[in-house]
Amino acid sequence: MAPRTAARLCARLFVVVLVGTSTAALTGCTGQRSDPDPVVVVSSPASTRRPSPVEPPAPVPVHDAALGAQRPPVAAPAPVRLVVPDARIDMPVDAVGVQDDGQMQIPEDADRAGWYRFGPAPGDPAGTTVLAGHVDSRLSGVGQLARLREVGVGATLTVSTVDGKDHAYRVVDVQRVPKEAAPVDLWFDRTGPPRLVVVTCGGTFRRDTGHYADNVVVTAEPLGGQP
Amino acid sequence: MRARLAAGLAAGTLALVTLAAGPASAADPAQLSVLHGVPGLTVDVWVNGERTLDDFTPGSLAGPLDLAAGTYTVAITAADAADASSAAIGPVDLALEAGKNYTAVAHLDAAGAPTATLFTNDVSTTPAGQGRLTVRHVAAAPGVDVLAGGTAVISNLTNPDEKVLNLPAGTVSASVTATGTTEPALLGPADVPVTEGTSTIVYAWGSATASPSTLALATQTISGLHGNPSGVNAGEVGLVSDGGAPVWPYAVAALAAAGLVALAFARRTATQRS
Numbered sequence: 381m382a383p384r385t386a387a388r389l390c391a392r393l394f395v396v397v398l399v400g401t402s403t404a405a406l407t408g409c410t411g412q413r414s415d416p417d418p419v420v421v422v423s424s425p426a427s428t429r430r431p432s433p434v435e436p437p438a439p440v441p442v443h444d445a446a447l448g449a450q451r452p453p454v455a456a457p458a459p460v461r462l463v464v465p466d467a468r469i470d471m472p473v474d475a476v477g478v479q480d481d482g483q484m485q486i487p488e489d490a491d492r493a494g495w496y497r498f499g500p501a502p503g504d505p506a507g508t509t510v511l512a513g514h515v516d517s518r519l520s521g522v523g524q525l526a527r528l529r530e531v532g533v534g535a536t537l538t539v540s541t542v543d544g545k546d547h548a549y550r551v552v553d554v555q556r557v558p559k560e561a562a563p564v565d566l567w568f569d570r571t572g573p574p575r576l577v578v579v580t581c582g583g584t585f586r587r588d589t590g591h592y593a594d595n596v597v598v599t600a601e602p603l604g605g606q607p
Numbered sequence: 608m609r610a611r612l613a614a615g616l617a618a619g620t621l622a623l624v625t626l627a628a629g630p631a632s633a634a635d636p637a638q639l640s641v642l643h644g645v646p647g648l649t650v651d652v653w654v655n656g657e658r659t660l661d662d663f664t665p666g667s668l669a670g671p672l673d674l675a676a677g678t679y680t681v682a683i684t685a686a687d688a689a690d691a692s693s694a695a696i697g698p699v700d701l702a703l704e705a706g707k708n709y710t711a712v713a714h715l716d717a718a719g720a721p722t723a724t725l726f727t728n729d730v731s732t733t734p735a736g737q738g739r740l741t742v743r744h745v746a747a748a749p750g751v752d753v754l755a756g757g758t759a760v761i762s763n764l765t766n767p768d769e770k771v772l773n774l775p776a777g778t779v780s781a782s783v784t785a786t787g788t789t790e791p792a793l794l795g796p797a798d799v800p801v802t803e804g805t806s807t808i809v810y811a812w813g814s815a816t817a818s819p820s821t822l823a824l825a826t827q828t829i830s831g832l833h834g835n836p837s838g839v840n841a842g843e844v845g846l847v848s849d850g851g852a853p854v855w856p857y858a859v860a861a862l863a864a865a866g867l868v869a870l871a872f873a874r875r876t877a878t879q880r881s
Contacts (some may be wrong), residue, residue, distance in 0.1 A: 439661075440659060440660060440669050440670060440672060441669065441670065442660065442663065442667050442668070442669040443667065443668055444666060444667060444668075445642060445666055445667060445668035445810075445825035445826055445827060446666055446823070446824070446825060446826075447797055447799065447809070447824040447825070447826050448797075448798075450826070450828070452800065452802070477736050477776075478734075478735045478736035478836050481837070482734070482735060482836060482837040482838075483836055483837055483838050483839065483840050484836040484838070484839045486839070486840070486841050496836070498735065498736060498776065498803040498804065498833065512839045512841050513841060514841050514842055514843060515841055515842040515846075515847055516842050516843060516844040516845070516846040516847055517842075517843045517844065518843050518844060521844070521846060522846050522847060525841070526846075526847045559838055559840075562838055562839070564835050564836065564837065564838055564839075565835055567835075567839075568835035568836065570831075570833065579839045579841060580839075580841045580842070581839075581840065581841040581842030582842075582847070582849070583848075583849050584848050584849050584850060585842065585844070585845030585847075585848035587845065590843065591840045591842065592840075592841075592842040592845075592848065595838075595839055595841070
């Protein structure tokens with residue numbers, strides 16, 4: 381379903397009032413703090429027209445529910461390459477999902493990065509593109525992302541997508557965090573501003589668990605009028 | 608809270624919900640969708656005596672509407688009735704709780720008489736990588752099985768019940784048969800998308816006894832229910848470990864192993880080339 385504008389939503393809430401509900405339904409419109417009057421809220425900033433209460437209410441959205449009648453949203457092109465010149469990182473990117481234990485899937489080859497395919501891609505208007513790669517692996521030894529910690533704030537990252545487009549990002553944060561405290565919900569955010577996070581491991585390797593104790597995480601924001 | 612947030616996402620109202628965030632309270636809206644599953648009958652839907660849906664056609668889905676929690680009286684009349692007094696279905700009272708997500712379905716009961724059922728939609732978070740598939744039987748038909756790839760995944764579903772499954776994201780080729788049979792298919796096979804983080808609700812509606820059969824599938828989707836991976840384990844060997852446990856012996860062994868593997872690869876490649 382395409383996101384509706386606040387104006388349309390409020391218009392529908394106005395309909396709700398008409399059908400006899402209490403004005404409590406209007407609490408959702410309090411975001412329009414500049415004017416608490418629900419009728420005025422209907423008037424979006426783009427329009428100076430002030431609908432009067434006698435105007436017919438906006439219709440409730442109705443669509444054909446037949447299977448296949450709603451075309452699925454077109455997915456943004458998948459990332460295929462990650463380049464970080466400052467850290468001599470240039471690696472292919474594979475689409476990955478989730479392991480049985482609930483952890484993000486990571487390519488076995490430490491010279492390839494994985495892109496969390498259920499989350500946003502660089503061309504999406506919102507949310508965080510998540511790339512991750514092994515710092516080292518049984519298959520291929522030390523990986524390129526071992527140099528991720530050398531990346532500084534302000535460095536440029538480029539993610540190329542399968543449509544041939546290059547998406548440039550600027551690093552805004554480099555962190556090493558204990559895995560227990562990893563802000564996973566922030567990394568995999570789907571609704572906030574467009575961002576890129578690149579995750580690998582670091583810190584002490586714990587032989588009892590077979591994992592490193594920490595995550596090394598670079599957060600970057602799109603450069604220029606992206607995406 | 609999570610479910611409520613997810614429901615908000617589904618309606619594209621994240622910003623509004625966030626602004627209204629706080630402990631769940633009676634001020635949280637309920638969400639209501641309405642599905643028309645009575646074949647051959649264009650209707651008007653009246654809520655608390657006001658015409659809310661005009662000329663609502665079979666197989667159509669309306670909403671979701673954000674409604675304040677409370678009880679709503681819904682009546683369904685022939686299209687363009689003057690008022691709600693001569694209802695074809697109802698009036699029924701729908702008790703909507705704050706923060707919940709509902710679908711009211713006008714449909715036929717198993718014997719073919721028009722009725723209405725209020726379903727509560729499961730908008731809890733789906734595990735990362737999975738979607739939710741709900742099947743609802745609202746057709747004038749006996750109990751059915753739902754087959755996926757020829758195997759019954761739902762058995763003896765009867766009107767007006769539902770079955771909820773969490774499945775890995777993908778496409779399910781589903782068909783509906785009479786309970787205990789694998790053919791003939793009453794419906795399908797049809798490709799039903801199971802989208803990650805989305806609840807896909809499939810309704811079997813219409814009448815199996817009509818001639819020709821009016822059985823059909825309708826779908827409703829509620830997105831934004833996704834869960835996140837639990838973490839990122841992105842190292843396997845300890846070659847770049849900081850201090851702590853002595854990993855050098857292990858690292859050297861791993862390097863040697865990696866070297867052997869590389870050598871083996873190189874040899875094989877060389878062999879293949881020669």
